[in-house]
Amino acid sequence: MLKVQFCEIIMVQLAEARRQKFALRICDELKAQIEAGTLTPGGLLPSTRALAAELGVSRTTVTEAYEQLLAEGFIETRPGAAARVSSSLGPSASPRARHPCEPSRVRLSAYGRRVRDFPPPPLVTGRLLADFRYGDMSAGDFPALAWRRVLNSVIARRPQRLRYGDAAGAPELRAALQAYLWRARHLRCDLEQIIVVNGSQQGLDLCARVLLDAGDRFVIEDPCYAIARQIFLSVGAVPVSIAADDEGLQTARLDKIADARACYVTPSHQFPLGGVLSAGRRQQLLAWARRTGACIIEDDYDSEYRFDIGPIRPLQTMSEGASVIYLGTVSKTLSPALRLGYLVVPSAMIDVFTAAKRLADRHTPTLDQQALAELIASGAYERHVRRARRRNAQRRAALLEAISVRLGDAATIVGSDAGLHVVVWLNDISPDREADVIACAQAGGIGIYPITPLYGSSSARDRRNCAGLVMGYAALDERDIRRGVERLAAILREFAS
Ligand SMILES: Cc1ncc(COP(=O)(O)O)c(C=O)c1O
Numbered sequence: 001m002l003k004v005q006f007c008e009i010i011m012v013q014l015a016e017a018r019r020q021k022f023a024l025r026i027c028d029e030l031k032a033q034i035e036a037g038t039l040t041p042g043g044l045l046p047s048t049r050a051l052a053a054e055l056g057v058s059r060t061t062v063t064e065a066y067e068q069l070l071a072e073g074f075i076e077t078r079p080g081a082a083a084r085v086s087s088s089l090g091p092s093a094s095p096r097a098r099h100p101c102e103p104s105r106v107r108l109s110a111y112g113r114r115v116r117d118f119p120p121p122p123l124v125t126g127r128l129l130a131d132f133r134y135g136d137m138s139a140g141d142f143p144a145l146a147w148r149r150v151l152n153s154v155i156a157r158r159p160q161r162l163r164y165g166d167a168a169g170a171p172e173l174r175a176a177l178q179a180y181l182w183r184a185r186h187l188r189c190d191l192e193q194i195i196v197v198n199g200s201q202q203g204l205d206l207c208a209r210v211l212l213d214a215g216d217r218f219v220i221e222d223p224c225y226a227i228a229r230q231i232f233l234s235v236g237a238v239p240v241s242i243a244a245d246d247e248g249l250q251t252a253r254l255d256k257i258a259d260a261r262a263c264y265v266t267p268s269h270q271f272p273l274g275g276v277l278s279a280g281r282r283q284q285l286l287a288w289a290r291r292t293g294a295c296i297i298e299d300d301y302d303s304e305y306r307f308d309i310g311p312i313r314p315l316q317t318m319s320e321g322a323s324v325i326y327l328g329t330v331s332k333t334l335s336p337a338l339r340l341g342y343l344v345v346p347s348a349m350i351d352v353f354t355a356a357k358r359l360a361d362r363h364t365p366t367l368d369q370q371a372l373a374e375l376i377a378s379g380a381y382e383r384h385v386r387r388a389r390r391r392n393a394q395r396r397a398a399l400l401e402a403i404s405v406r407l408g409d410a411a412t413i414v415g416s417d418a419g420l421h422v423v424v425w426l427n428d429i430s431p432d433r434e435a436d437v438i439a440c441a442q443a444g445g446i447g448i449y450p451i452t453p454l455y456g457s458s459s460a461r462d463r464r465n466c467a468g469l470v471m472g473y474a475a476l477d478e479r480d481i482r483r484g485v486e487r488l489a490a491i492l493r494e495f496a497s
Pocket residue numbers: 134135198199200201202225266271299301328329330331336340341
């Protein structure tokens with residue numbers, strides 16, 4: 001009897017030792033992930049129940065590991081809430097720390113080497129009083145009810161099988177876009193010419209792969225949408241930067257360029273300066289494309305937002321004999337997080353773009369495509385666009401007024417007639433101090449972003465001999481816009497003194 005009891009005690013002790021060992025291992029593994037930056041400050045940890053089930057250990061073992069991490073300050077817990085990585089931990093010292101077993105050298109492709117060296121977008125950390133980051137939208141503007149309604153209705157249709165869809169896009173979305181483009185942009189095309197993509201960005205990526213080989217030349221506006229430039233550079237193509245002014249791309253300069261394969265333009269609203277490509281320049285550009293065989297890539301990213309005149313007709317509608325690929329997106333009307341966009345390609349390019357899209361990711365998620373199709377077909381999309389235009393006109397008015405009142409002659413605003421951003425030239429600050437102004441503003445709680453990285457050539461940048469900002473306003477309400485500009489003005493005064 002005594003022997004049996006003794007054995008039981010030994011068994012219990014062994015089980016306890018094993019449990020402690022497992023708890024320690026879990027604790028070490030989570031610490032390593034936190035230190036490597038895989039788990040970031042504030043990030044959620046799995047629940048003890050889920051992790052125990054995943055690892056095949058008892059919940060007590062995981063709880064013990066979490067208690068140890070809590071005691072050491074790696075995680076924080078609140079009653080009734082999931083455990084999180086301590087938000088007081090700064091960003092990991094080596095977020096990309098290499099696992100000890102990984103090889104130290106990996107041979108990258110030419111593409112890999114090029115994209116590795118592109119600078120990441122500017123990172124702003126900490127809480128800001130006002131963040132004028134261009135591209136962000138207010139979550140409050142998203143038509144959540146309407147989106148939920150169309151998603152529910154798509155899900156309720158319950159197809160018998162879940163299957164891969166058409167690489168070029170769901171037929172109902174292509175049909176809805178075809179009708180929308182005709183109504184909103186006077187753009188007439190066959191349904192087959194529409195290729196649904198994951199945002200304009202994927203459309204640009206497909207254009208680069210399909211049209212350009214390493215060493216080929218492409219024309220791009222200067223300054224320009226930096227991502228477009230990087231995408232074309234990523235395939236090894238060589239940029240020919242042509243300055244843009246109040247009337248967009250200076251097309252007269254195309255005369256000397258006979259061997260470019262593509263030309264990327266934002267004719268309805270030059271990014272970032274805001275000019276509209278004038279009628280004469282449109283003709284020049286199209287004539288050049290006809291003469292040289294270059295393909296025009298027309299990025300119509302924010303044409304829904306014109307505040308002065310009616311919408312500008314796309315180049316695509318006057319292309320006759322020239323190859324024009326039209327690019328649209330819902331990133332400015334619904335949300336950049338949806339990743340939904342579309343190409344309208346010349347008929348001769350339908351097959352190649354469909355094949356390239358299929359290889360890239362098979363197709364854009366079907367549910368989202370069908371939901372967007374229903375939103376457009378029901379009329380809710382255009383109602384929302386009208387509301388969003390009114391709302392953004394109010395934000396724009398608040399920004400223009402605040403800049404004029406608070407900054408006066410110290411600032412010149414350009415490109416405010418359309419879109420969701422303006423360029424602000426800081427007349428009294430030299431270009432070489434642009435980065436310092438931005439750092440100072442960020443330290444003072446204001447997110448502002450430089451124009452210089454959008455320039456491809458220093459000669460084009462030199463034409464404006466002062467610091468410049470690209471200021472987006474679609475994510476802020478009027479009160480924050482005013483407070484942000486007021487604080488910015490104070491920071492600039494201090495900076496100048
Ligand atoms: C010039 C330009 N094109 C396109 C886009 C939108 O890109 P996407 O559709 O990939 O979100 C933006 C967004 O900021 C832009 O500035």
